[in-house]
Amino acid sequence: MNDHGHHHGHDHDHGDHGHGHRVGGLRGALSEIFRPHSHDAADSIDTALEASERGIRAVKVSFVALMVTALIQVAIVVATGSVALLADTIHNFSDALTAIPLFLAFRLGRRPANDRYTYGYRRAEDLAGLFILAMIAASAVIAAVQSIDRLLNPRPLENLGVLLFAGLAGFVGNELVALYRIREGTAIGSAALVADGYHARTDGFTSLAVALGAVGVWAGIDRADPIVGLGISIAIFAVLAGAARQIYYRLMDAVDPAIVEEIRHETDHVPGVIAVEPPRVRWLGHRLVADLTINVDPDGSVHDGHAVATATRRHLKEVVAHIDDVHVHVHPAMIDIEDPLASSVDV
Secondary structure, three states: OOOOOOOOOOOOOOOOOOOOOOOOHHHHHHHHHHOOOOOOOOOOOOOOOHHHHHHHHHHHHHHHHHHHHHHHHHHHHHOOOOOHHHHHHHHHHHHHHHHHHHHHHHHHHHOOOOOOOOOOOHHHHHHHHHHHHHHHHHHHHHHHHHHHHHHOOOOOOOOOOHHHHHHHHHHHHHHHHHHHHHHHHHHHOOOHHHHHHHHHHHHHHHHHHHHHHHHHHHHOOHHHHHHHHHHHHHHHHHHHHHHHHHHHHOOOOOOOHHHHHHHHHHHHHHOOOOOOOOOOOEEEHHHHHHHEEEEEOOOOHHHHHHHHHHHHHHHHHHHHOEEEEEEHHHHHHOOOOOOOOOOOEEE
16 A cells, blocks of 8 residues: 645545645654555646556666666676675565566556456556565565574675675665655555555665675674574564555445545535535545546436536536546435435436
8 A cells, every 4th residue: 555645635545544644754764664654645647547557667767777786686686795785685686576576567557447457457556566465475485584594504695795786776776766655655545655665665765775794793792693684584574564454445346534534525616516425435446436426406407416517527527636536426405315215326
């Protein structure tokens, strides 16, 4: 698994899918970095094609930016021998490479449904999210191993000024990519893209830690560089925990309760709808699918019920962000909704 509200001012998911408030100050800032909120509640309304195109563009731009940043850092690693910068560079490369499965997932998700994949291929985005988790975990392990080795076998650092510059440059590059990924992921409702954005943001702060390691060595703390490398590993594991939580929510069909309430509220105000049962909503990739049952006038014709269902579907697709498919089940208002023998019509 965006700092945007719904059209009716609902707060969005805070991990447990409740409606808690944000924590301010330093604690709140650190929480946003390492344990990002669910990003179900975004406020832009677009088509599936437009959203996929934005996602593809975002991964292309961020891939190029992070590869350039990582290649610059490689050159500086060779010149300085910094294990902290090496750890950060490895993480930057892994972060850049996560753009590849995301790109493939966005492309695959545009394929139409067929007899085997009756819901289409949009779950590919969630599979890409699993790959992102694996890359984050691998980079954390590699960074930790390199740092421990350098603690046991210390080597002198050279060109500390260049190393300081590299850390600052890594921060700027990663933060720009993070802002872009988070903005685009928020706009299209992609949990994988937003999680990758927070991944890049943490890379930026660990790049600052590299700069601090150089300052520490310059101040006479010989093992400051590998100590910072271990700190980077811990930061990566923190990102892994937060990202895993968001991807788990998507795989388990979890959704922000504010979205469910918005759909219920909007359906309840469609002309001809007498009552609406609790909707069922889930994400397929970065698009929402809703199933709901409405009660209509029992004296109306099948045609009348169909017209109300069609109006309901049209209205929800117009006002609810990211909703793509709406399946409406129609019941006469006076018939028990739990009665399996009750007559009804699906639209």
